Amino acid sequence: MKLAALDIAVFAVYVAGLIALALWVSRHDKKEGQNTKDYFLAGKSLPWWAIGASLIAANISAEQIIGMSGSGYAIGMAIASYEWMAAITLIIVGKYMLPIFLKNEIYTMPQYLEQRFNTSVKITLALFWIAVYIFVNLTAVLWLGSLAIQTVSGVDLFTGMIFLALFSVAYSLYGGLKAVALTDIIQVVLLILGGLLLSYMGLDAVSNGEGAIAGFFVLTTELPDKFDMILSPDNKHYASLPGISVLVGGMWIMNISYWGFNQYIIQRALAAKNLNEAQKGIAFAAYIKLLMPIIVVLPGICAIALFPSLSAPDQAYPSMMSLMPVGIKGLVFAALVAAIVSSLASMTNSISTIFTMDLYSKFKPAKTQQHYVFVGRIVAVTSLIVAIVVAEPLLGKFDQAFQYIQEFTGFFTPGIVVIFLAGMFWPKASSPGALASAMGSAIFSLILKLYWPELPFIDRVGLVFLMCLVLCVAVSLVKPDIKENNKSVELNDVSFKTPSNxxxxxxxxxxxxxALYATWW
Incomplete structure (x- = not known):
């Protein structure tokens, strides 16, 4: 599929407009100079609407749009559990975790671990997160994003990666998190409008022009199995979404890790004006997550009726884009690229924040604020260059790169959740217990992967979480911290009371x- 001249013009206007907006947003900092709070935490000034939009923009990228539409084509609406369970997870994070993080006035997740445990835990997790963000997350977004662009526009992979990297740098490098977060509202509006339009036209096509509601009834009538939210054991996709475990098992661990302790996600909430604004932003993001399956899953189900003979499920979304008229196709393509570059910008900003504030500033403590901001910009550009270089060697050989990435990060997710939850809510959790949990997560996951391969991935994550929790408790009791000098677990002055809204x-x-699960149980 190729883009017409009008589509390219629409897309070019979007690119130019976004860069201009980002530079305008950053104009005040240009006059007065940026300190680290300005660059990495947007001056602690983000309103709720920017926080909510930026959370979603950082979360949704090409692998979610293309991948979840493909999963909708192959599995059906059950894949929406990732989105709907995330909505409840966001509420939990806003009520019970944000108050603790904001009370401790942290820039990064490793910084909290240093306050709670010690420098060794902080450095270990900081190095781990930098490596994962560069060699897994950033590389995946560039590679899979360029694959999506190639499918739609015909641009070769390397050129696509260069364009995505330059675009994200152009609008985010100077202004930092403020430029990213305040322009993300445009990105999310475009993403939602483009996605809703694609779903509407897909449903209308399914009903032969009788409208979207008629098209939806056609799908639920002719493809009822695609609307089963809880898969039975005899379903061929049961290993991906193992029945009731989706509601009570390892998906909670994955969601809490992602939305609660993932730097490039939670950094938006850390940059809020105050706790109330952060919680309103979290709630706003939760409602957008409820809407996302209509945007990213429903087009894949429509593609079953419209393009039943696709050679691969991940062709569903690009195939659906062929329904768009000239000009509108450019808008939907812009929405796809918006999702990619906002994720890139979020990741590079978080990589630079962790490196600069958790590592570099500790070894070079006497430098100016402007020096640290400069180092952060250098790190952001360097991380993109490294990701471009290693993208094809790391991911080019995998047919399903996104699933591989989920599998890899799932090796460490249970231990990270144990470290944070124990550190936040159990005063006796010790530094040796935290490190044992981190190492145990990888070891337990590998053993179960090798010797119990039929165990579904989500169930394995839940089981490893329980094993790591037991290990953390045991080691903490046997090897308590010598100095109990942390204050981060003193919750008496932390209020978990939330406003009525x-x-x-x-x-x-x-x-x-x-209601959604009751309807399509």
């Missing part, structure tokens, strides 16, 4: 999720 939003999210 947050509570109402919470009830709404729960009711909607329960």
């Amino acid at each position: 947050f509570n109402i939003a919470t009830v709404g999210v729960i009711i909607i999720v329960v």
Whole structure:
């Protein structure tokens, strides 16, 4: 599929407009100079709408759009569990974790671990996160993003990666997190509008022009199995979404790790004006997550009816884009690229934050604020260059790179969740217990992968979490910290009471999720 001249013009206007907006947003900092709080935490000034939009923009990228549409084509609406369970997870993070993080006035997740445990835990996790963000997350977004661009526009892979990297640098490098977060509202609006338009046109095509509602009834009538939210053991995709475990098992661990302790996600909430704004932003993001399956999963189900003979499920979204008229196709393509570059910008900003604030500033403590900002920019550009160089050698040989990446990160997710939850809510958790949990997560996951290969991935994550929790408790009791000098677990002055608007939003999210599962159980 090729883009027409009008599509290219629409896309070019979007690129130029976004860069201009980012430079305008950063104009105040240009006059007065940026310190680290300005660059890495947007001056602690983000409003709720920017936080919520930026959380979603950082989360949704090409691998989610292309991959989840492909999963909708292959599995059906059950893949939406990742989105709907994430909505409830966001509420939990906003109520119980954000108050602790904001009380401790941290820049990064490793910084919190240093406050709670010691420098060894911080450095170990900081190096781990930098490596994962560069060699897994950043590389995946560049590679899979360029694959998506190649499918739609015909641009070769290397050129696509260069374009994505330059685009993200052009609008985010100078202004830092403020430029990223305040322009993400444009990105998310475009993503939602483009996705809804694609779903509408797909449903209309399914019903032969009788409208979207008629098209939806056609799908639920002719493809009822594609709307089963809880897969039975005899379903060929049961290993990917193992029945009731989706609701009570390892998916909770994966979601809590991603939304609660992932630097390039939680950094938006750390940059809030105050806790109330952060929690409103979290609630806003939760409602957008409830909407996302309509944007990224439903087009894949429509493709079953419209393009039943695709050679690969991941061709579903690009095939659906062929339904778009000239000009509108350029807008939907812009929405796809918006998702990619916002994720790139978020990741590079977080890589530079962790490197600069957790590592470099400790070895070079006497430098100016402007020097640290300069180092952060150098690290951001360097991380992109490294990711471009290693993308094809690391991911080019895998047919399903996204699933491989999920598998890899799942080796470490259970241990990370144990470290944070124990550190936040159990005063006796010790530094040796935290390190044992981190190492045990990888070891337990590898053993189960090798000797119990039929165990579904989500169930393995849940089981390893329990094993790491037992290990952390045992080691902490046997080897307690010598000095109990941390204050991060003193929760007496941390209020978990939330305002009425947050509570109402919470009830709404729960009711909607329960209704969705009750309808398509």
